[in-house]
Each structure stands twice: as C-alpha cells, then as structure tokens.
Amino acid sequence: MMDVPLTVPTILERVRTLYRDREVVSLLMAGRDQGGAPVAQVHRTTYGEVARRALHLASALKELGVRPGDRVATLAVNSYRHLEAYLGIPSMGAVLHTVNIRLHPDQTQWILNHAEDRVLIVENLFAAMIPSIRANCPKLEHIIVMGAGGPEGTLDYETLLAQASGDFEYPDLDERQAAAMCYTSGTTGNPKGVLYSHRSTVLHSLASAPKDALNVGERDVVMAIVPMFHVNAWGLPYTCAVAGAAQVFCGMFSDGVSVARMLEQEKVSITAGVPTIWMGLLAELDRAREAGQPYDLSRLESLVVGGSAAPEALIRAFQTRHGLTLRHAWGMTETHPIGTVSVMPPGVSLTSDEGYALQAKQGRRVPLVELELLSDLTDDGRVETLPHDGHTMGRLLARGPWVASSYYKGEGQANFIELSGKLWFDTGDIATLDERGYMHIQDRSKDLIKSGGEWISSVDLENALMAHPAVAQAAVIAIADPKWDERPLAVLVLRPGQQHPGHAELTAFLAPRFAKWWLPDAYEVVQSIPIGATGKFLKRELRDQFAGYTASGTAAR
Known part of the structure; x- marks a missing residue:
C-alpha cells in the first residue's frame, strides 16, 4: 500500500x-x-x-x-x-x-x-x-x-x-x-x-463522520455551538x-432564541452543544409552541450533547414535546475528543423506556477507540480490570490513535499508565460498561461520594432531580459526616415561579429510583450554580461554599 x-x-x-x-x-x-x-x-x-x-x-x-x-x-x-x-x-x-x-x-x-x-x-x-x-x-x-x-x-x-x-x-x-x-x-x-x-x-x-457516530455527510448542514476553542469544537x-457538510456558526449568540432562529433559518440537520445550551433551547421551543408560533425544525435530525451528562428528562422532553433527538457523545481534551456516541442497537425503539435509558448513557466507543475499567488499589497494592456488566463502577481508561500519550512538556505523566503491555489514558471519570459496550459516566473521580465505604454517583442524582417540575438545575456534592464519612447534599436552582418542594417531596420523588442510603441528606436552594468555561458545574466552588455544612442547617460558610 x-x-x-x-x-x-x-x-x-x-x-x-x-x-x-x-x-x-x-x-x-x-x-x-x-x-x-x-x-x-x-x-x-x-x-x-x-x-x-x-x-x-x-x-x-x-x-x-x-x-x-x-x-x-x-x-x-x-x-x-x-x-x-x-x-x-x-x-x-x-x-x-x-x-x-x-x-x-x-x-x-x-x-x-x-x-x-x-x-x-x-x-x-x-x-x-x-x-x-x-x-x-x-x-x-x-x-x-x-x-x-x-x-x-x-x-x-x-x-x-x-x-x-x-x-x-x-x-x-x-x-x-x-x-x-x-x-x-x-x-x-x-x-x-x-x-x-x-x-x-x-x-x-x-471516524466521527459515519452513520453510527455523528452521521455527517455532504447533504448535512451542521451548526457546532460548542466553542471552537473547546477541543476543536x-x-x-x-x-x-472532510464530509463536505455546510457549516453554520452562531458566534457569541448562543441563547435559546438565537439558536432556535438559526436552526430554522439555515435548515440545520445536526447541531452540537453542552446541556446548558439545550436547556435554553428547550425553554424557547416550549415558549414558541405555547404562543402558537412553533419553530420549523423538521430538518433537524440530532442534537449532539457532550461536556457533561444530559438528564434523561431533558432527552424525553425534546422527543415527546418537539420530536427532536438528543444524542450523547463523550470525550475529553485528551481524546481529541470523541470516544463514544450513543446510538440505538437494532430492535430497540428510540422512544421506548429502554431506548431512553440507552440515550441517557454516553454510548458505545467509535471504531479504533478502546475502553477499560480499572479498580482502585487492592489491599496488596494491585489494580484489577473490572467486569463490563453495567453495574460495576471503575476508573475509565481509554486508548486509541487520537488519544494523547502524554501532555505538552511531559507534564502530568501519572495520568498515563501501562496495563498488559499497552499504554492507557486514565480519564479521571468513574463509569460502567455493559455487555453491549454502552458506557455510562457515573462521576468524576473527585466528585464521587463515598458513604460508609460505598460509592454514590452525584451525576445520577442530579439528572433525576432535574426531572422534578420545580427544579431547573441540580448539583450534588459530598458533605462531611462523622458516621458515614461523606453524605450527599443537593444544591438546587428552581424554575421561575416555583417554591422549594421540601425535603419530604424531593426524597419521595427520588426514592423509587435509588437505594435509601443514596438519597441526599438535604436540599439547599441557591440563586445560581457556578458554571465553568466549558459549561460544567464548578463543584469545587460549591464544596467551598458549603464547607462545614450539616444537614440540620448549621453551616460554616
């Protein structure tokens, strides 16, 4: 050749x-x-x-x-x-x-x-x-x-x-x-x-263009709302x-109204952004429909979401209220970034409960990318690969021809490890992998909550809370606990005009989906949750804000 x-x-x-x-x-x-x-x-x-x-x-x-x-x-x-x-x-x-x-x-x-x-x-x-x-x-x-x-x-x-x-x-x-x-x-x-x-x-x-990845071809019109400074959009x-798709750029105009207008005007077929963008778009689409002036987004085939996990409630809302498909993709700066894309396997309906559950996961790896799960150190100082059963959580490792093997100037080499003779990148994510290859991010390793020796996924709790009709945004962080070491605290931003639903109502809302010991000890309402430059919640700032907090409300802030 x-x-x-x-x-x-x-x-x-x-x-x-x-x-x-x-x-x-x-x-x-x-x-x-x-x-x-x-x-x-x-x-x-x-x-x-x-x-x-x-x-x-x-x-x-x-x-x-x-x-x-x-x-x-x-x-x-x-x-x-x-x-x-x-x-x-x-x-x-x-x-x-x-x-x-x-x-x-x-x-x-x-x-x-x-x-x-x-x-x-x-x-x-x-x-x-x-x-x-x-x-x-x-x-x-x-x-x-x-x-x-x-x-x-x-x-x-x-x-x-x-x-x-x-x-x-x-x-x-x-x-x-x-x-x-x-x-x-x-x-x-x-x-x-x-x-x-x-x-x-x-x-x-x-690798990112084919049908079972982002499905980009010459007939498409693609609007990347994700910034061009963020992992090359x-x-x-x-x-x-490469594919010949037309491109639409909305510059600094990423509010719901501007995005909706550009999607309609330019007949966009594929768009991509972080969850906060899609929350703003959904609010505008709902407003326009209620006013009897819905947008014509009939050409829009998929909204790709990444950066952080989108709640299943958001995915269902786009599909049931507007007939639009929100598709997860996962990656990092170190993975160029695409590592996985959420697509439906044969025989699974997009609008079935199973289909929505799969869409809420980050998807299957694209060709040439490998994923593995690794345990923490065992008692004798070893690490072990973990089963891909959809339940066992472990450190997510990635390797592939567009995955970094080192950082510039050789910094941060502890993130790159050798396993069975292969070099892997330790993503810092805690995830599960199931038998069909679907990867589901449970948390960043630094955000995972360890209560009584057991792990609690803050991401799962957040996504469930954002399905409550009174809750616009939710971030779950660990608070110190003398008995269990750490317990979850939910920090909420309410929708306009909504009152705090109260501890009992929110706990009852979560209870059918989670073990009792997963449920937050408290639910605090704030005006806003700090968001970083890439659209993710800054939980570090929340942990500082609620340092010394106890569920009884005696906080040292």
Missing part, C-alpha cells in the same frame, strides 16, 4: 476542489442597539472562499517568520475566519492553539506563555485584553486582530490576507507532527497542553470539511 501522509492540507484541498460551493454561514456581531444589547448580522461565504483565504493566511504567517512547529494562538468565537485559521495554520506547518475566551486574563496569559506562542490572532471583541497580554507575554511577536478597531501596534487580519501572496506551496509535512493544541480546563491545578497530530486529526475526522469543523 502507498504510504500517503494524513495531513490537514488534504482536508483543505478537499474543500477547495470538491466542496467549493458549499456554504459557510456565520452570525457576527454588528454593534449594539440603544439599550446596549449586541446586534447580530449574518455573513455568508463558501468553502472555496474560505480555502482561498486560508492559503493567504498561511502565506502571511510565513512572511511574518512563522516556522513549522511554532504555535499560533487564537482568541476567537465560532466564525468563518476561525475556520480559515483551522485550515491555514496547520497547513503551513505551524500549530493551531485555540485559547479559551472565557478564562480569567491571568490564566489566559499563563497559557500563552506556557505554550510559547509566537503569534496571537484575536477577535476585535476581545481587543481590551491586548495591552495586558502584550505586557505579560514577552514571547508573542505579533498580534493580529480579526475585525476593525485593533489598537496601535497590532496587525489587521484583512489587510494581512489581502497583501499576502496567493502562491502558497504546502511544505513537506510529517503526519505525526503537531497540527493543533488545546489546554485542559485546569479544574485541579494549572491546565495542561495536549498536542494533536495531523494524523490523529485526519483519523478523528474520518469536538472536531466538527474538520469532520464537516
């Missing part, structure tokens, strides 16, 4: 030649109204134009002195310009480093310095950050601003592309060299960098480019 390198330029050439007329739509900010609210404007272009401009970006970076292996960072929203960076930066041999726009400025600067980025491409929406970045990131040589209004000393993105040579020639790239880079969310300690190779990027794109910009 021919030894043909798997590189990002093969993706760029595919969209440039085969799919040049497929549309790329972006919802951009066009200013603010008199009340200060952002005003959106739709921008339309094609893959052919995106590819042309991506090659001009590659030429421009080369003319600025960027060399193969150099890191080029982006601080940008989802848009056609960010897609140009996705295609152009790796194609000239540099490393696309997408930086989370929601981080604290100090953490942003720490990441830019740790990655040793030489160039930063920043959206003009974040221009206020530039002076501080310039003062505290000495290795940054150039700052390029997307959109008008860049401060003095920066380069204008459009001018740079207009002046660049159109005769760019691809360098001879090794498929194993880095194409892109993302940092973990850093919920414990400093974030860690993960480098994605050209090979892993192409393989991930091929789950790889969707590349997957869509």
